[in-house]
Amino acid sequence: MSYEKWLELGLKKGLEDLQIFASRNQSLKLTIYQGRIDQHVESDVESVTLRGIYQGKISSIKFENENEDAIEGMIDRLISNAKALTADEPAIIFEGSESYPEVNQETFDFSQIDMADKIQLAKDLEAGILGQKHVKQVQTTTYQETANETTLMNSKGLKLHRSNSYAYAYAIGVFEKDDDIKTAYDIKLVKDYHAFNLDEMIQTTLEKGWAKLGGSSVKSAKMPVVFSNEKFGELLATFTTIFSGESAYRNLSPLKDKVNESIAVSSLNVVDDPLHPDAYFQIPFDDEGVATAKMPIIQNGVFKGFMHDLKTASIFKEKPNGHSFSGRISPTNMVVEPSDVSFDDLIAPIEKGIYITELQGLHAGVKTVSGDFSLQAGGFKIEKGQVTTPVKMIVLSGNFFTMLNQIEAIGSDLKFGLNNVGSPSVYVSELSIGGDDSKAS
Amino acid sequence: MIDKKILQRLIQEGVSQGADFCEIFLENTHQNMLRVTGQEVTDASSSNVYGAGVRLIQGNDEVYGYTNQVDEASLERIIQNLRVSFEGPKYEAKPLGDSAPYDSQVKIPMETKTTQEKAEKLLPLTKIMADYDERIVQSIAMLSDMKQDVLVVNSEGVYQKDERHYARVILMAVAKDENSMQQAYEGPGRSMGFEIFDALEVETLAKETAESAITLLSAEDIESQVMPVVLHNGFGGVIFHEACGHPLEATAIAKGLSPFVGKVGEKIGSDVVTAYDNGTVDNAWGRLSYDDEGRPTQNNLLIENGVLKGYLVDFRRGRMMGAKPTGSGRRQSYKFSPTSRMNSTFIAPGKDKLEDIIKDTKYGLFAKKMGGGSVQPATGEFNFAVQEGYMIEDGKLTRPVRGATLIGHGKDVLFKIDRVADNLEFGQGMCGSISGSIPVDVGQPTIRVQSMTVGGAGGQK
Secondary structure (H helix, E strand, O other): OOHHHHHHHHHHOOOOEEEEEEEEEEEEEEEEEOOEEEEEEEEEEEEEEEEEEEOOEEEEEEEOOOOHHHHHHHHHHHHHHHHHOOOOOOOOOOOOOOOOOOOOOOOOOHHHOOHHHHHHHHHHHHHHHOOOOOEEEEEEEEEEEEEEEEEEEEOOOOEEEEEEEEEEEEEEEEEEEOOEEEEEOOOEEEOOHHHOOHHHHHHHHHHHHHHHOOOEEOOOEEEEEEEOHHHHHHHHHHOHHHHEHHHHHOOOOOOOOOOOOEOOOOOOOEEEOOOOOOOOOOOOEOOOOOEOOOEEEEEOOEEOOOEOOHHHHHHOOOOOOOOEEOOEEOOOOEEEOOOOOOHHHHHOOOOEEEEEEEEEOOOOOEOOOOOEEEEEEEEEEEEOOEEEEEEEEEEEEEEHHHHHOOEEEEOOOOEEOOOOEEEOOEEEEEEEEEOOHHHEO | OOOHHHHHHHHHHHOOOOOOEEEEEEEEEEEEEEEEEOOEEEEEEEEEEEEEEEEEEEOOEEEEEEEOOOOHHHHHHHHHHHHOOOOOOOOOOOOOOOOOOOOOOOOOOHHHOOHHHHHHHHHHHHHHHHHHOOOEEEEEEEEEEEEEEEEEEEOOOOEEEEEEEEEEEEEEEEEEOOOOEEEEEEOOEEOOOOOHHHHOOHHHHHHHHHHHHHHHHHOEEOEEEEEEEEEOOEHHHHHHHHHHHHHHEHHHHOOOOOOOOOOOOOEOOOOOOOEEEEOOOOOOOOOOOEOOOOOEOOEEEEEEOOEEOOOEOOHHHHHHHOOOOOOOEEOOOOOOOOEEOOOEEEEOOOOEOHHHHHHOOOEEEEEEEEEEEEEEOOOOEEEEEEEEEEEEEOOEEEEEEEOOEEEEEHHHHHHHEEEEEOOOEEEEEEEEEOOEEEEEEEEEOOEEEEEEEEEEEOOOO
16 A cells, blocks of 8 residues: 555544655664674664644554554554543644755665675774774674665645665774773764775774773862763753753743743854754754754853744744654754864863763763753863873763853864764863762872 | 464575574564643554564574564565575474463553543542642653564474563653752553553652652752762662673673673672572563563572672573573564563562661661663673662761762672662663663662762862
């Protein structure tokens, strides 16, 4: 049965409007361990999400069983879910934006590269790290490629398509020196197979691992902290829900009623930029078919507005801004805008502080509603304006909202993470560091 | 989904050129999520996971493929693609046996209830939270239910069906005053149907969730320090899950990536520590009749009086290690190859009383409710967050504190446990690892750890 027929069937069953979001994912994953293939996984999975309006209420169902005899049951379930809703909230299936941003739709076909080459790539990556100084072993070496095709169509006549392909690779080195064990990796995501640079990945992994060895704890204190570009991006990524219109509407964001108010130092600019040239992915439309566009989130320290889906945009009487992804409101590419301050200049004024390059437990030690965070961390001491000895097993604690007003300086080294958040290094005047005095050096 | 004779033929295809083991995992899962916000039903959505995973193994080497196209031709194509990875003789697959009976333990299957009937159970809970205190500015109650039907078939003759029912009630309260906004959370889950609402004291939990959010408003940020920590029962077991559970999984052991490699029979903790991973606890969130490799689950003794007794082992890593599988092969769905995972992991009850442990602690932290955590098995470094905590001063609970995260090393922490109470309870969580996200119980009685590094934002500059 074609998607057109599904639309017909849904309308016949009493849905006022219906959207089909169909996605096909093909992937290959190879992991290497000690020169042998540890995992070799191939997949091809299609999934469909139906969103439908029944008597003014909208609900959704996602499924993978696309057999003809199953579709009717899926639509029935959607209807019974919609019937249970009591909240009087906007229910919208979108007729389409006036225009959509142009993005490069050409995708590299990773499946054309010989399997043997990919296996060799992963083996070479592992071999380049194994046997090097202080390398105890390589925990795992992964090569993964994904090709994704997405089709969106609805009963309002909208039909959109987007496709994507990428591959990434990394090796987790296990380093040991004098009973101290640390792990390190460098993940590289490419849109073209030939963009992998193994020598660089091996070198970066080794340097990261070596630098961590021989670390100690520090005495508990409050002190200046510099987040590496990757780690500030990861922390910001865990807090993006505070910028969601849904959170604001549900009373779950302290930024509710703070639009156009100062919430950060004036040097901080955060934008959501679906087409940012350095981002891994350029995103022309969201999962409701709304065209994306660059939007300021924080401008010169002032909060500029929430990310919306169709529903919350209608509630706040704003234009939808294309932030509905996988049934939630989330950013496209969120970017902390860099300055022209080099990393060396950024840390130069710091007499005594910590440079954070490792954060663990972000799913647990972060409270988005209060802004509190308390996280296992690691990194390096900053002494007299220089990065010096490694620091491990400390807890970094603070409050995100307070911290936004304690940013002393922002670096120039913008880097995107796989979470689609990009940030340069960021210097914060004071956060709490918890350590073990007996193991401090 | 597919006829047994066809499966038998496909399995034989799998072992016809070098692979000595072939397994097909078929799955059809339906999940529903219902959310009540304040006094309105705001979300009701469903999802279906449907597909097949095929695994071929030669010696210790494995290839895996999966698709949602569950038909003979598609599975045959996967097998043909996968088996070119191997060369070697043809093996004879054993004839498929009969599926042994399974007990889903469900009394009132969720599919017999309408979405409205479920919503009626949630609406009183948000009301209890909202009415608890005028500073409660938001109350949310969710019901997540799931039914997973699986069939595991392999070349050793296993043909095992299983049906798993999961129900989880999630409660969240948000409190706000002029100084801050705080959230509290509870998420009890069981292998049950609609009867979960009778089995759990959900009204009490709703009141406690609201109470916890209000308490956090007046709590001070804890000051970073090293001190004794009393970890309360239930979800406190996250400490053992992270610090020891993961490093005892064959996934880590087979690669030598764990502080506990080669330590069976050796002392790895203090005398008061005895711990199990049990897949057979009635109606438990982490319970399974059969694991995702078709083996009956069992009760595995991990540590007895501080001595390491065993690991958690799946089929393939059992081959690598020369160890017997322990019924611990688990995966989120057909999109993952199974590996050794936990079910219901807990520290066994001791003889102490909670009150005595507090009374005998001059100064420290009482961690009443824990949040999640994580561990890197290679280094043994773990962390977890405290959701609700109180200072212990002169043997008494004094002021509430918030924002504490505890860190430590798996190889040290078990030696530092010096008190174990008699009040074993379980807490429920979703555990993420290489074979995906799965329901697990963590559990323990109240325990005391002599010293831990506690981090928080409080204290003077």
